[in-house]
Amino acid sequence: MSKDAYIHKVLPGSPGGPLLFVFHGTGGDESQLISLGRDLAPRATIISPRGDVSEHGASRFFRRTGEGVYDMDDLARATDKMAGFVKAHVEAAKPSAVLGLGYSNGANILASMVFAAPSQFDATALMHPLIPFEPQVKGSLAGRHILLTAGKRDPICPPNLTTRLEAYLRADGADVTVEWHEGGHEVRPNEIEAARRLFAGVAQGV
Secondary structure (H helix, E strand, C coil): CCCCCCCEEEECCCCCCCEEEEECCCCCCCCCCHHHHHHHCCCCEEEEECCCEEECCEEECCCEEECCEECHHHHHHHHHHHHHHHHHHHHHHCCCCEEEEEECHHHHHHHHHHHHCCCCCCEEEEECCCCCCCCCCCCCCCCCEEEEEEECCCCCCCHHHHHHHHHHHHHCCCEEEEEEECCCCCCCHHHHHHHHHHHHHHHCCC
């Protein structure tokens, strides 16, 4: 798969440092999370793809037929395409670690890649993911660090589905941390701090 499979931005970091892939939410683009990525992982090279699906003009990474109702065939297509994009960049850069950060729809495509290729990312921060299906993990997540962040009053991602996703990931061996806040689908400072701790710990070999 090509490094140019998606329209994307690259923000260079320290040579030989981590690669951090950031995945925007519905209606975002390749600029949405790139500055947050730099804040969370100052030494990393940040790679930010734009979703290749348009939903009434809003960019997404895969199609859906309704809120929380996914086109599973298109999710499989998107997962395979994005995994190839990530692999091409990793092979070219030979980074010290591979990190992932996704918000909302971006968290969903990132989670789907984690299920499909558990060894691809060393650490992932999934901010407000919605996984309304039982994941089929193709391998073991042992040794992989995963952060889930969620709002207790999130109208898009019900808390019980966050808890269920946590259980799936733990059962497959992942080192899972969950960071809650009292609000809804918005990202709050405690989530950002939790992601910063996650990436700093992996960069230091924790």
